[in-house]
Amino acid sequence: MGVVTTRLPAAVLWDMDGTLVDTERYWMAAEEELVEAFDGTWTHDDALELVGSGLWEAAAVFQAKGVDLDADTIVARLTGRVREQLGEHGVPWRPGARELLEALREASVPTALVTMSVRAMADDIIRAIPFTAFDVVVTGDSVDHAKPHPQPYLLAADQLGVDIADCVAIEDSPAGLTSAHAAGAIAVGVPNILSLDDAPSSAIWPTLVGATLADLGALVGANGAAS
Known part of the structure; x- marks a missing residue:
């Protein structure tokens, strides 16, 4: 053998x-802020749908939710908020x-x-x-x-x-x-x-x-x- x-x-x-x-909770908070800034609604289930996916692919989802920004701007805005939270709270x-x-x-x-x-x-x-x-x-x-x-x-x-x-x-x-x-x-x-x-x-x-x-x-x- x-x-x-x-x-x-x-x-x-x-x-x-x-x-x-x-960091998923940081992303979810950033997503909710973004959609609500354009008077849309973002649920926990919406956020779960995007876990693990690409940011530019996700941008189309936010646009469909009423976020009136181009994809690059959406990616930059979300990433910026997550980086701010990492700066505030440290790396979990x-x-x-x-x-x-x-x-x-x-x-x-x-x-x-x-x-x-x-x-x-x-x-x-x-x-x-x-x-x-x-x-x-x-x-x-x-x-x-x-x-x-x-x-x-x-x-x-x-x-x-x-x-x-x-x-x-x-x-x-x-x-x-x-x-x-x-x-x-x-x-x-x-x-x-x-x-x-x-x-x-x-x-x-x-x-x-x-x-x-x-x-x-x-x-x-x-x-x-x-x-």
Whole structure:
């Protein structure tokens, strides 16, 4: 009988909002302010529909709600408000995320941030991390196709120079998991606001608290055994 060896992922690809940092409530507040400024109504269910999606795709939703601005202005206004809230309240880490990210860096496992936020906001988060956290950063303003399209994750693996099939992607939204899975990554869902029961994934972890490099390696080993 062959022995299944545990090997570390070629890279770990991190979603940002809702996975690495708990910023979804900041986005929802910014969205509500924006729509109400144009005398529209924005509900919690409306906000849930947009979790994990691209900002420019979301802009069309706000325009349909009566926001009389062009897409670039909508993106800039929302992002600006979220960045203001980060400045006011600090970076709210998701439980266990920073610890796992730091363990990966100490083990020299390549990492990428794959977010549909714009680069300026991603840089705010990166600056708040007291160690060099990412080798590659892919943002919503650097891709032609937002999640759930596979392009963001394919681009990250390409820039890292690794095989996407040997990468673990960590996500909190159905759109993000769909993107990672379609790209061919080992997709791990860590639920935050939305249920991931119907999203394609290799594993669903209830939390990143206590997650280890060995846990990630076991996913890679299982994936190799299944292929």
